[in-house]
Amino acid sequence: MAKTPDRSIHFPLSQTVKIAILSLKIRWQRSSLIAISLVLAISFFAYVVQGIGICNALTDSSLVVRKYCSSEVGKGITVISSRQVWLITMSLLICLAGITNAQLMAVTERFREIGTFKCLGALDRFIVTLLVVETCIYGLIGGSLGGFLGILVAILALLPKVGIWASLSMVLSPYVVSMTLIVSVLVSLSLSLLGVLYPALLAAKMEPSVALRHEE
Amino acid sequence: MSGLSRYVVRLFNVKKVFRLGRHRIEALRGINLDIKEGEYISIMGPSGSGKTTLFNIIGALDKPTEGQVFIDDVDVSQLDAYELAWLRCHKIGYIFQTFNLIQVMTALDNVTLPMVFAGMHRDEYMEKGMKLLELVGLKDRAWHRPLELSGGQQQRVAIARALANDPSIILADEPTGNLDLKTGEEIIALLKEFSQERKVTVISATHDLKMVAVSDRVISIRDGQIERIEEKKFL
Ligand SMILES: Nc1ncnc2c1ncn2[C@@H]1O[C@H](COP(=O)(O)OP(=O)(O)OP(=O)(O)O)[C@@H](O)[C@H]1O
Ligand SMILES: [Mg+2]
Numbered sequence: 001m002a003k004t005p006d007r008s009i010h011f012p013l014s015q016t017v018k019i020a021i022l023s024l025k026i027r028w029q030r031s032s033l034i035a036i037s038l039v040l041a042i043s044f045f046a047y048v049v050q051g052i053g054i055c056n057a058l059t060d061s062s063l064v065v066r067k068y069c070s071s072e073v074g075k076g077i078t079v080i081s082s083r084q085v086w087l088i089t090m091s092l093l094i095c096l097a098g099i100t101n102a103q104l105m106a107v108t109e110r111f112r113e114i115g116t117f118k119c120l121g122a123l124d125r126f127i128v129t130l131l132v133v134e135t136c137i138y139g140l141i142g143g144s145l146g147g148f149l150g151i152l153v154a155i156l157a158l159l160p161k162v163g164i165w166a167s168l169s170m171v172l173s174p175y176v177v178s179m180t181l182i183v184s185v186l187v188s189l190s191l192s193l194l195g196v197l198y199p200a201l202l203a204a205k206m207e208p209s210v211a212l213r214h215e216e
Numbered sequence: 217m218s219g220l221s222r223y224v225v226r227l228f229n230v231k232k233v234f235r236l237g238r239h240r241i242e243a244l245r246g247i248n249l250d251i252k253e254g255e256y257i258s259i260m261g262p263s264g265s266g267k268t269t270l271f272n273i274i275g276a277l278d279k280p281t282e283g284q285v286f287i288d289d290v291d292v293s294q295l296d297a298y299e300l301a302w303l304r305c306h307k308i309g310y311i312f313q314t315f316n317l318i319q320v321m322t323a324l325d326n327v328t329l330p331m332v333f334a335g336m337h338r339d340e341y342m343e344k345g346m347k348l349l350e351l352v353g354l355k356d357r358a359w360h361r362p363l364e365l366s367g368g369q370q371q372r373v374a375i376a377r378a379l380a381n382d383p384s385i386i387l388a389d390e391p392t393g394n395l396d397l398k399t400g401e402e403i404i405a406l407l408k409e410f411s412q413e414r415k416v417t418v419i420s421a422t423h424d425l426k427m428v429a430v431s432d433r434v435i436s437i438r439d440g441q442i443e444r445i446e447e448k449k450f451l
Contacts, residue, residue, distance in 0.1 A: 015332055022320035116316045119277065120377070121305025121333035123297065208304075209278035212316070 011126050013133075020133040027106065031138070034102045038142025038188055039149065041095030046150025046184045047157075052177035054158050092191060099138075099195030107131065107199040108214070114203050115211030124204035131200040135192045143188025147181040170191050220435040223286075224417045225251040225274055232269050232440075238427055243269040244280070253384070254415040256408065258422050258431040266440040267421035271389045274419060275310060276303055288384065291435045305333050309378025309416075311388035315370040317362040323349060324358040330380040341380075348376040352406060368399035375406055379414075386410070388420035392427065401426055403445035 024031045107114075114127055203211075231354050232244040233366035243266045251257055259267050273285060276292050287290045287307060295303060305351030310316075311332075317326045331341035349355050352372040354365075362370050371391060378386050386407065408430045411418040420427060428434050436443040 011333060019320065026320045070432075100389075112314075112316060113318060115277075116318060117329075118301070119275070119304055119310045119316075121301050121328045123301050207278055209272040212272075212277070212312070215263075 011122070011129070013129075016126070016129050016133055020130055020137060023130075024134055024137060027109075030102065030106050034099060034106075034138050034192075035142045035145075037095055037098045037102070038192065039146040041191075042143055042146025042184050042188045043092045043153070044091050045088050045187060046147045046180050047154045048088055048150075049183060050151045050154035050176065050180045052159060053180055054154065054173070055137035066169045081171065092187070096191055096195055099192055100198060103131075103135070103196045103199045104202075107203045111203065114206070115208045115214075118208040118211065121174060127204040128200045129194075131196055131203065132193065135196040136189060139189035139192035140185060142192070143185035144181065146188060147184030150184065151177055151180055176182035218302060218369075222253045222288075223250045224253050224288055225249065226284075226289075226353050227274070228284045230270075230273060230280045230285060232273060233281045237305075243440050244273070247437075247440075247442060249442070251417060251419065253417055254411065254430065255417050256411050256432045256436045257417075258420045258428050259420065259437060260422060260428065260434060261437040261443075265437050268389055269439070269440075271387055271407070271419075271421055274385075275308055275387045276300055288417055295426070301333075305330055305380050307383050307385060309380070309383040309386045311371070311374050311378050311386065311391045311420075313390040313393040314360070315367070315374050315394070317370055317373055317377075319362055322359050322361055323337055323354060323376075324361070324363065326373055327376045327380055330377060334381050342366075344380070345376075351374070351379075352376045356392070366399075367395050371395060371399075372406065375403070375410070379416075381409060382414070383416065383449040385417045385419065386420075388418065390423065390451070392422065392424045397426075400424060404430060422442060 117127065119129075227249040230244055230247040230249075231242070234241040247270065257365065259270065259378075261267050269278070273280050274287075275286065275303055276285070276295075286393060287303060290303075292300075292303070304310075308437065318329065321329070325340075326344040327348050328341045331344060337346075346358060349358050352375055354369060354372050354376070357365060357369060357373075362373070365373065371394075374391075388407070391407070392403055404424070404427050407418055407420070410416055410440050420431075422428070432448050435447045436445075
């Protein structure tokens with residue numbers, strides 16, 4: 001070989017993002033399945049977090065409300081808190097298993113495409129990056145949608161309980177809402193990344209000849 | 217051919233064994249082969265004789281169990297992951313029976329992909345991509361997805377993609393296998409044209425007698441061994 005390979009060259013991220021978005025669009029059925037499972041798990045998570053947040057906000061701000069809250073909602077929450085932690089954990093674990101499974105199938109379906117990428121000069125790193133970018137998109141969409149849904153349900157569920165004492169502005173405390181959203185998105189992102197790790201490494205490590213043998 | 221021609225591919229006693237549980241499948245059983253620059257080679261053989269296995273090993277897509285493979289005088293087994301990717305990107309263009317275009321990308325994106333991997337600039341690869349598509353007669357289809365193209369058109373895109381980084385070798389595994397007779401002929405003519413104009417070495421596994429007719433040498437393999445090699449003048 002006359003020229004030696006330039007090790008500094010790597011695939012531009014913008015191109016990777018473009019391919020990732022195209023892939024998500026084309027495989028929209030599987031994409032939406034993964035996204036929906038994320039939305040459901042995250043919305044439950046957000047619902048609980050938001051509920052606790054509202055109650056804390058209420059207890060902080062008003063004695064009358066604290067009295068009410070500790071007797072009704074607050075008590076409710078403290079009593080079932082360990083159960084809720086358990087529920088959150090379970091729902092997130094199930095979601096994780098679902099994502100890993102869906103990603104594994106999605107990656108298996110794409111072995112030949114991955115083999116082709118490698119024939120054209122892709123490094124293992126490109127394959128991993130592509131799958132991680134796709135997963136981050138799922139994670140962001142699932143996390144924010146799920147977060148919104150959970151917050152909405154939590155507010156609707158708690159409004160009648162705290163009743164007239166709580167003004168809408170207090171329940172809709174921007175601090176609590178934004179914290180819940182941020183935490184939801186972060187949890188969603190880490191969950192989806194954890195789920196894609198194994199399939200992505202599996203796909204990236206595969207010899208191109210093996211990947212190309214797979215039927216589409 | 218003059219005595220000065222270089223060998224682009226050399227295989228020394230290449231063996232490939234697949235292990236499936238307790239079974240040992242000897243797909244290649246000691247292949248020795250020298251291929252000169254600019255040659256047009258057909259590899260023939262019955263199903264299961266080892267053509268695809270040989271294709272993968274020449275193309276650095278798989279490692280031989282035993283023996284050595286040299287591409288442009290470089291021992292492929294000595295290359296690390298970066299160098300292998302570089303070799304696949306720059307030295308070899310691959311063409312498959314099933315076309316293997318990236319389904320989500322347009323014809324133009326498919327053709328430019330190897331150039332993106334090679335680190336070319338956008339203006340440069342867009343221009344070259346259009347030129348290549350024009351060369352294979354698909355300029356007006358540049359923005360179409362593979363699913364919107366016929367088999368013959370997809371294979372033309374694949375040929376344009378294989379030529380993207382001006383490789384010294386084009387490897388094809390039954391490139392006309394999924395095409396009708398006439399379309400297959402067009403593909404063969406295209407490959408022949410490029411091999412002559414660009415001095416690209418074409419190595420193609422095939423059952424197609426039309427392909428054999430344009431070859432400089434025909435290598436017949438059976439049960440993982442070279443059965444015979446026929447020079448064109450004797451055909
Ligand atoms: N990855 C693999 N694992 C196990 N066995 C394999 C593998 N790849 C090929 N083989 C075996 O090696 C032998 C040669 O296969 P190969 O695909 O090279 O044949 P071929 O000449 O390309 O056949 P065809 O004309 O049908 O494409 C076959 O017996 C096949 O079953
Ligand atoms: Mg084959």
